[in-house]
Structure formats: structure tokens, C-alpha cells
Amino acid sequence: MSKNLTQFLLLVSLALSSSCSAVKVEYDANAIIIDGQRKIMNVASIHYPRSTEQMLPDLIMKAKDGGIGAIETFIFWDVHEPRHRQGTWNFIKFFQLVHEAGLYGIIRIGPYVCAEWNYGQKEMETFTTKIVNKVKVAKLFAPQGGPIIVAQIENEYGNIMEGYGAAGKKYIEWCAKMAVAQNISVPPMINTCNGFYCDNFKPNNPKSPKMWTENWTVWFKLWGSKDPHRTAEDIAFAVARFFQMGGVLNTYYMYHGGTKLGCTSDGLYITASYDYDASLDEFGNQFAKQANGLQLVNGDDYSFEFEKPVSLEPGANTISLLSATIGLPNYGFKYDMKPTGLVGGAVLLINPAKNMIDLTPNTRSYGVGLDGELSQRLFDPKSPNGNVFKAGQVPTGRPMFWYKAAMGTEPVVVDLLGMGKVHAWVNGKSIGRYLPAQIADSKYCSNICDYRSHYKK
Incomplete structure (x- = not known):
């Protein structure tokens, strides 16, 4: 997702089959046609890697009870292939x-998905083919008797396509040919809309349905920024206008946002919470609203100076910095060429006499994650920096301190308020990164929204 309100997406509408259990899917400008029945549809966006597997059946049923006709999700490359040509495929169980x-x-293959998710695109055709084949083997496409009626490749490319000139248009044409070659669809390709309002959007083909693939229920949370809120009245008015103006498919993005588990939060200073002010909150509660934001910096200014005394030994020295984010971009024109990590300022070594050595040109390297994550050795009882978590005996002001606690089998709430930067694991699985020492200023939070005007972030 990006800040521009209208995006260009590529969709493949699935159809055709002779199997007795198959569902035939077609479309025209006014409807999606499923086995001859003309439908307009409300869709719920639920990203399965942002919730635990145990939550998924309940989330899906709550969406159905809310009048939803279809569930949509992205397929996240790094979830399924964390090592080259190796990975799991739990999206099959989800569908x-x-x-x-x-x-x-509705399956959104990507591989580039944006979606405030770390890492976006690699070998597009190889990954797309692999995902499509997995879905075919599991017989999940509608022509095979499965639930999937629409598949998408790419996402929000229209915002940056012009920057590439003729090459951008050529790439889109290649995407279309590659998608058709997967042999799961009938042409033509369909462009769609993402944004807060899409009533004025028109497909580039007048015979194609008007589809709203991301109706943003609000905006994502940023460290130090206000807690976003958009009223249900504004969303309802926007949806009514969309269907009034010929809309066919509306997708609530998000219907359930969940949590950005592990290190999946991208480099845009986005919090681990992906609550999105959605109908189902971060924890799956119905129609609840979150009111806590996390604060790292002042407002939208993410630049700062970091100073720390260091002791150096004679000879070569290595200076290591542990960071919650190394500035990985996930969106924009030639985003893969953008600088990462420490950018925009010098790295200086200053002695007591105020003499300075500029370390900026020195060699740097970046490592993602901690060694203990890969080895599943998250807590060492022999470590001098470890301790059993005990109520009333929590040390403060100590860097890199480990806590471990057994919580039994009943549901629990872990209150991390008052701590600094936190990376938490439950049963060996990372539940994300947190900065709970401060919360967003309440003066930014408001329940007032005039739905006769446009929502503003």
C-alpha cells in the first residue's frame, strides 16, 4: 500500500472448466458471474501470516457472519521461501x-505485494508458477471445484510505472503474458483501484468490472505518530457511493490486520501492530478499536543523532549497532537502489580533545536477526544477562536483558509497558518488536469524522 489513493493492479479472473464440481467464473462490466449468477461482492482482507493458525477459523467465520462473501490474502515470498527453493506452504490450509x-x-500472488511487509520481489515468474502449481495440486481454483475465483499478480505498480518510461509499460505487458501462460484464466487483464475512495475510478476496459481491491479502513500505525481512526459511517458512505457508481467488488483492507510477527515489519517505522482500526481488531475481537500507539520519535521526523561513549583497543576495532530497523525500503521508484541503514549523516569518532575521525567511508555490513533466532536458543540460563521474570523484581535501565517466564495453558496478557525496546517470543516464535516505554499523545486521537468529506490521515 502507498499513500497515493488510486493504484494500478493486475488481476486474473478465473473461469472455464468441464469438471462436474467446477465453478464457472465470468464477468462483465456490471457483475462477477458465478455459475450464471450475477453478483456484486464484499470481500474481507485477512493476511494469514499476521495471525496464529489457531485464530484463522474464528476470523473467517466472523467475517462470514459480517456479510462477507470472499476472503482475500497476499502470498508473502519470505514466509514461504525463507531459504532459496525451500519453504512451507501453509496458505493452502488457509484457503x-x-x-x-x-x-x-481471492489470492494475491505478488511476488511484490508492498503491504508494509519487509522484502517485496525476486524471481517473479518462478515464484508465481510455483504458487499456481501448488494451488492447482490442492485443487483450490474455482474451475477445479475450489474457492479461488480471482488471482492477482503485481501490486500498485501504476504509481511508479511512469518513472521507468517505455520499460515500465513493457514490464506490464510481460506480466500479462506471463499470467495468461499460467493457464488458469481468461483474458483480459483487469486494472483495479486501491484507496480510501474509489467511486470515481473507471477500469481501462469498459467491459471490465469496477473492482476496489483495497478499501483502506484506516492507515497503518507509525512510531511516534497519531493513532489512526476512520469512522464506520465514512467507510459505509464510501462503499455505498462505490456500488452506486457501478462498483462490482469491494475489499475491506483490512477486515482483520493482526500483528506483524517476527521481523516482517518493513523499514517505514511501522509498529508491530497492524490493527488497521479494522472490524476485527489485532486480537480478533469483533468491532473493537485500539487506542494505544507506540512512540519512538517526535511526529513524522525520523532523523536523530545518536551518541555513545566507546572504548577502543589498539589495532582494528569493530563497532556494532543493534537496531529495530535498518531502513529497508519496500516501495517506490527503483526502491531496490535506495540507500539503507545509516543514511543522511556522518559517522564520527570524537576523542576527549574534540578531535574527530570520519568513519563514514569505512566498510559496513548488515545482518538481519539474531543468532539465537536461527538456532532456536533464545534463552541461555548461564548467561550473566539473563533472568527469570518475577513480579516486583524487574530490573530497569539495563541494556540487552533477557526475561523468561512459564505462563501455563490459559490465555494470558503480557504487559510490557515501561520497558524499552522489546523483542518477544512465545514458545520459540517471535511475536514482533515493540517500543512500549511511551504511548502516542492522546491529543492526536479523535472520534470526530464528517463522512460527507474525505477522510484525511
């Missing part, structure tokens, strides 16, 4: 649950 609930499915 099986969708099917069992009697709902349709």
Missing part, C-alpha cells in the same frame, strides 16, 4: 478453511 466456511477466495 481450505475458507472453502469449508462456504466462502470464495
